[in-house]
Amino acid sequence: MLSTIDILARMKERLGSYYKVAQELGVHPNRVNQMRHHGGKLTFEQGLIAAKFLGVSDESIILSLAAERSRNTPSFENLARLAAKHTTNFGALASVFALAILASGELLTNPTVSSLTESLTQMA
Structure with a gap:
């Protein structure tokens, strides 16, 4: 809330x-x-x-x-x-985007990270 x-x-x-x-x-x-x-x-x-x-x-x-x-x-x-x-879990989304910045190109190719991003995006 x-x-x-x-x-x-x-x-x-x-x-x-x-x-x-x-x-x-x-x-x-x-x-x-x-x-x-x-x-x-x-x-x-x-x-x-x-x-x-x-x-x-x-x-x-x-x-x-x-x-x-x-x-x-x-x-x-x-x-x-x-x-x-x-209510969107802003902390979790922020963590995923921080991870995306650190992982750069790996984000799209890593199935675990990609799956996590999709799950959190669906929560929004």
């Missing part, structure tokens, strides 16, 4: 600043600051913008945001479980 803070942090990693995150989301920088420090949540529309930017499925973001909003309710566990099923 991706929380608002996780989503904003991942966007900042790619863009370099929260100011640029605010621009990408079409909100004032104070809104991003409010989400980061005072418990604000991304709207579903902002979540869809983030999903497209991060290359994450719309379902993953919407389910994660719905779970985040339902915290302390009976439906939280079910929504969090569904969100986890749809």
Whole structure:
């Protein structure tokens, strides 16, 4: 499950600043600051913008945001479980791409590495 803070942090990693995150989301920088420090949540529309930017499925973001909003309710566990099923394992994907960079041309010819890459890509 991706929380608002996780989503904003991942966007900042790619863009370099929260100011640029605010621009990408079409909100004032104070809104991003409010989400980061005072418990604000991304709207579903902002979540869809983030999903497209991060290359994450719309379902993953919407389910994660719905779970985040339902915290302390009976439906939280079910929504969090569904969100986890749809959330890409970014750490595993990053490891595969790091391996690809190190292995360079070997990636396409090594059946084990190729199979692992395909499996992780299908998880996304």
